[in-house]
Amino acid sequence: MNLTWHIIKKDLRALKWPLLLWALVVATKMGIGVVLLTADGTEGPEWFSRLALFSKLLAGLEGCVFVLVAALINEDLLVGTTAYWMTRPISGARLLRAKLFNIGLVFWVVPVLISLPWWQGCGYGLREIAWAAVELAAIQTIFVLVGLLWAVITDGYARFLMWTLVMVVAIPSIGGLIGMHLSKVNAVVMPGVATSRICVAIALAVAGIAAVVVHQFLTRRLWRSIAMIGTTVGLIIMTGLWWPRDLKIAAKWQAYGERQAEASWPAATAPAGLTFALTGAELLRPAPGTRAGRPVWLRANYRVEGLPESHALQSFVSNYSLRWPDGVSEAGWSWIKPDKRISRLVEMKALGQSFASGEAAAVDEAQASQTIPAAAAARLHTGPVAYTLTVRYGLMEVESATAVPLQAGSRTLNGFLGERIAHVEKEGDQLLVTFVRHNPALAFDWLLGGQNYVLGVGQAMARQFSQYLLVNKARDFADRGTTLWATTTRIGTVEIAWQTITYRASKDPASRRPSLEAINAVSEAELVRVTLREQARFAHEFKTDALSVQFDKP
Amino acid sequence: MSIIETANLSHRYWRTEAVRDLSFAVPTGNVCALLGANGAGKTTTLKVLMNLLRPTSGSARVLGVDSTRLGDREFQQIGYVSENQKQPLWMTVRQLLDYCRPFYPTWDSALEAKLLAQFDLPPDRKLKHLSRGMLMKAALLSSLSYRPKLLVLDEPFSGLDPLARDDLVRGILEASELGDWTVLVSSHDIEEVERLADNIAMLENGRLRFSETTESLLGRFRRMEVTVSGPVQFGAPPAGWLELEQKGGLIRFIATNYTTPATERACREYFAEGAVVVHPMTLREIFVTLSRETRTQPKGAAA
Numbered sequence: 083m084n085l086t087w088h089i090i091k092k093d094l095r096a097l098k099w100p101l102l103l104w105a106l107v108v109a110t111k112m113g114i115g116v117v118l119l120t121a122d123g124t125e126g127p128e129w130f131s132r133l134a135l136f137s138k139l140l141a142g143l144e145g146c147v148f149v150l151v152a153a154l155i156n157e158d159l160l161v162g163t164t165a166y167w168m169t170r171p172i173s174g175a176r177l178l179r180a181k182l183f184n185i186g187l188v189f190w191v192v193p194v195l196i197s198l199p200w201w202q203g204c205g206y207g208l209r210e211i212a213w214a215a216v217e218l219a220a221i222q223t224i225f226v227l228v229g230l231l232w233a234v235i236t237d238g239y240a241r242f243l244m245w246t247l248v249m250v251v252a253i254p255s256i257g258g259l260i261g262m263h264l265s266k267v268n269a270v271v272m273p274g275v276a277t278s279r280i281c282v283a284i285a286l287a288v289a290g291i292a293a294v295v296v297h298q299f300l301t302r303r304l305w306r307s308i309a310m311i312g313t314t315v316g317l318i319i320m321t322g323l324w325w326p327r328d329l330k331i332a333a334k335w336q337a338y339g340e341r342q343a344e345a346s347w348p349a350a351t352a353p354a355g356l357t358f359a360l361t362g363a364e365l366l367r368p369a370p371g372t373r374a375g376r377p378v379w380l381r382a383n384y385r386v387e388g389l390p391e392s393h394a395l396q397s398f399v400s401n402y403s404l405r406w407p408d409g410v411s412e413a414g415w416s417w418i419k420p421d422k423r424i425s426r427l428v429e430m431k432a433l434g435q436s437f438a439s440g441e442a443a444a445v446d447e448a449q450a451s452q453t454i455p456a457a458a459a460a461r462l463h464t465g466p467v468a469y470t471l472t473v474r475y476g477l478m479e480v481e482s483a484t485a486v487p488l489q490a491g492s493r494t495l496n497g498f499l500g501e502r503i504a505h506v507e508k509e510g511d512q513l514l515v516t517f518v519r520h521n522p523a524l525a526f527d528w529l530l531g532g533q534n535y536v537l538g539v540g541q542a543m544a545r546q547f548s549q550y551l552l553v554n555k556a557r558d559f560a561d562r563g564t565t566l567w568a569t570t571t572r573i574g575t576v577e578i579a580w581q582t583i584t585y586r587a588s589k590d591p592a593s594r595r596p597s598l599e600a601i602n603a604v605s606e607a608e609l610v611r612v613t614l615r616e617q618a619r620f621a622h623e624f625k626t627d628a629l630s631v632q633f634d635k636p
Numbered sequence: 637m638s639i640i641e642t643a644n645l646s647h648r649y650w651r652t653e654a655v656r657d658l659s660f661a662v663p664t665g666n667v668c669a670l671l672g673a674n675g676a677g678k679t680t681t682l683k684v685l686m687n688l689l690r691p692t693s694g695s696a697r698v699l700g701v702d703s704t705r706l707g708d709r710e711f712q713q714i715g716y717v718s719e720n721q722k723q724p725l726w727m728t729v730r731q732l733l734d735y736c737r738p739f740y741p742t743w744d745s746a747l748e749a750k751l752l753a754q755f756d757l758p759p760d761r762k763l764k765h766l767s768r769g770m771l772m773k774a775a776l777l778s779s780l781s782y783r784p785k786l787l788v789l790d791e792p793f794s795g796l797d798p799l800a801r802d803d804l805v806r807g808i809l810e811a812s813e814l815g816d817w818t819v820l821v822s823s824h825d826i827e828e829v830e831r832l833a834d835n836i837a838m839l840e841n842g843r844l845r846f847s848e849t850t851e852s853l854l855g856r857f858r859r860m861e862v863t864v865s866g867p868v869q870f871g872a873p874p875a876g877w878l879e880l881e882q883k884g885g886l887i888r889f890i891a892t893n894y895t896t897p898a899t900e901r902a903c904r905e906y907f908a909e910g911a912v913v914v915h916p917m918t919l920r921e922i923f924v925t926l927s928r929e930t931r932t933q934p935k936g937a938a939a
Contacts, residue, residue: 084738157724163720165721166722169721170736171739172739
């Protein structure tokens with residue numbers, strides 16, 4: 083290990099300036115995140131967009147990992163007969179160990195360490211940090227693997243870059259040729275099989291690269307390594323064209339996400355007095371010009387009755403399944419469009435009205451939307467289908483309404499959800515409030531079907547949230563505001579959103595010249611933060627053996 | 637006992653056979669020079685011996701181990717310096733030595749200090765800022781300081797000025813006197829080789845022309861001058877006479893198997909009468925003679 087460590091130190095010394103520069107790029111990106119979170123809000127959307135673009139450029143520069151890997155390998159070339167280490171008592175295995183250690187240290191550990199203060203500052207707990215670190219490492223690994231492959235079979239940067247160029251051209255070309263071939267022979271590839279082909283191809287590529295790298299370090303037999311690459315490419319092409327089996331990978335992903343959701347929403351019974359009912363479903367007509375075979379939206383309507391007077395339901399991760407009598411089934415995520423009840427309760431609380439007035443009905447009506455494959459949509463016409471919808475709920479109590487000073491404030495951190503009023507400005511009959519918010523946004527969530535925090539990060543979501551309204555009690559008027567502009571960016575797995583909301587304090591129609599009354603109304607109004615707190619958390623399974631579907635809804 | 641042995645060693649680059657059926661041995665403790673014109677196969681041979689290339693056929697053994705299986709243990713006893721080797725140019729001389737030192741259990745710091753002073757190398761200068769001669773000396777220093785049993789030098793004098801060559805040769809000579817070291821040096825810089833080598837092996841078009849001690853080689857080559865009174869009708873010259881020519885009354889040729897009584901007897905038989913003068917030859921002259929002869933022969937006949 084001492085000699086391996088000796089090589090590690092040598093490589094770090096040799097590449098200290100490029101590596102420091104790269105670390106600086108990573109740190110600068112985080113620095114931009116801090117600037118975006120702490121700016122005073124007067125800078126405007128262009129400024130935000132410019133900085134967001136700059137952070138994306140820096141994120142792109144992180145792709146220089148690819149070249150840095152080549153630099154690390156080129157320190158001790160594996161191709162040719164001129165590298166001085168080849169006639170020293172340094173075995174290929176030891177060199178490989180040293181290089182892998184450095185890759186792990188420089189491209190995984192260092193970026194995670196640099197990101198750590200950023201994640202902690204954004205309220206990440208251990209679980210979120212672990213997932214963010216895994217995601218960061220996974221993205222780095224893509225660059226590292228590709229860089230490693232070309233670096234071990236080339237004898238310098240010129241050839242390294244040339245082969246990179248070949249790869250950049252070859253991969254889309256091969257993918258395109260496979261696609262063309264499949265469409266030419268009218269091959270019908272089921273989505274599950276297509277996903278399996280992609281996953282098997284990726285696994286083959288990773289295994290092939292690992293084998294080539296190890297082989298080249300241990301034997302330095304270039305042509306055999308190139309033959310191994312050729313074999314791998316051949317296997318990948320054959321997989322793309324002919325892999326027959328559905329490995330149920332998408333279903334396994336789905337099941338994993340569901341297990342995570344179940345862990346955070348144990349099958350607790352709903353609070354007493356609540357009744358749940360599915361009221362029907364609609365299959366939406368595809369938009370004009372939509373290609374045949376595209377997935378179709380299925381919308382299920384449901385209602386929940388018996389809610390306590392100051393309470394509303396907030397839905398989180400939801401999923402559905404369809405099952406036909408012949409055993410064919412379909413499953414996936416659902417998106418819930420909530421009822422207006424929660425908004426009404428918030429308005430009432432802001433205005434100081436009593437919930438006992440009965441203005442807000444104790445009924446929650448919502449819609450669960452899901453995309454289903456065209457083939458499944460066609461099957462809906464053929465006969466009854468069993469439908470299950472699992473919705474995870476938070477029973478939220480509208481807890482408090484607090485007046486907020488009309489000025490920029492400090493950030494409130496609620497778990498990993500941060501919020502700050504960055505700027506407040508009166509403009510005629512309007513109050514402009516700029517909010518800066520942040521929350522975790524993992525690419526893994528996206529991979530798992532677009533559900534935020536599916537990997538369990540969100541399940542631990544803070545059990546409270548707030549809404550802001552401009553309230554003029556004298557006029558019995560509360561405005562939820564209209565978004566003037568909003569923009570988001572993602573830095574180091576944290577999504578930062580800037581949003582300017584324009585509030586009015588009277589029912590006067592917006593006109594070119596604001597009325598004196600409307601201007602006065604704004605002066606009399608106060609910005610109120612209404613806080614909702616979770617009182618119970620439960621999952622409910624809506625189930626029917628024969629879903630009643632209305633077809634061709636616009 | 638031989639520290640290097642090859643048996644029918646061949647190496648082929650695509651269609652070009654760089655080394656063909658090479659069988660030779662380097663005795664332990666000797667300084668052996670591998671001579672040959674450009675493209676003769678010297679560098680390829682050394683690269684095969686150092687496991688930088690694999691033999692296409694045949695085999696080579698170095699320190700008793702098959703060349704394709706040379707590992708850490710063997711390389712701890714081998715020093716290799718080549719004009720083509722890419723050194724870590726970002727390092728200073730001291731950093732190079734510091735980097736190499738831990739890999740060699742036999743590293744002799746006193747010898748390192750002595751050679752550093754002798755080679756007059758600036759320890760804190762980066763290798764990329766060294767002259768070519770100094771770079772070679774730095775490479776040699778990093779390969780001598782652990783007292784290797786076998787030192788392999790591939791064209792170490794190429795492109796060096798006379799002073800740098802002299803420093804290098806003296807360094808190698810002194811090093812070889814420090815212990816029972818074996819040196820295998822490939823070069824076409826004949827003067828330096830002549831000062832160094834106990835044994836000479838000559839390669840031609842990838843084949844071994846001869847391998848013998850320097851003393852024996854210098855002993856068997858003579859430039860002969862015969863003064864005759866009249867024209868001489870040449871018949872087929874005896875075997876081993878090269879470059880036979882006549883200018884007026886002076887006949888010159890080179891005897892490649894010279895022994896005093898036998899060569900003089902052959903002269904008397906061939907020229908009948910005439911005064912014979914015998915001149916010793918330098919290694920350079922021998923090399924040029926043999927190379928010229930190879931060039932005039934049809935391909936493959938040199939063997």
